[in-house]
Amino acid sequence: MKFIVDNWMLILIAVSSGAMLAWPLIRGTGGGSLTAQGAVQLINRERGVMIDVRDAAEYAAGHATGARNVPFDQLEQKLPGTVKNKSVPLLLMCASGARAQRALATAKKLGYEQAQVVGGGLKSWKEANLPIEKA
Structure with a gap:
């Protein structure tokens, strides 16, 4: 004592x-963080939608196959038009996960309750040897 x-x-x-x-x-x-493999499972099993929140130039340089680009600064305006069904899993991705983490709050505020961040962003996607495409 x-x-x-x-x-x-x-x-x-x-x-x-x-x-x-x-x-x-x-x-x-x-906090909504997800592995790259977990994201693939949600896309395949529950028709999850991948949203890349990087700017257009970063997106064009390389992005996860099938990801849609909605830049972070335009998220509130463009996300409802891009993903109309708010009940599907929404997977947010950026370069490292930091912007996507901030985008998560906006997505939840817009009513996307199943929104999640792909932890590590595109970097972890590449490390998992998952497909990348260029615009």
């Missing part, structure tokens, strides 16, 4: 750092 009392600050730092390390894992399971 004396050790805990004498070193309470060190114990607090250790617990805090452990919590900060665990937070991405906890958030990842409930």
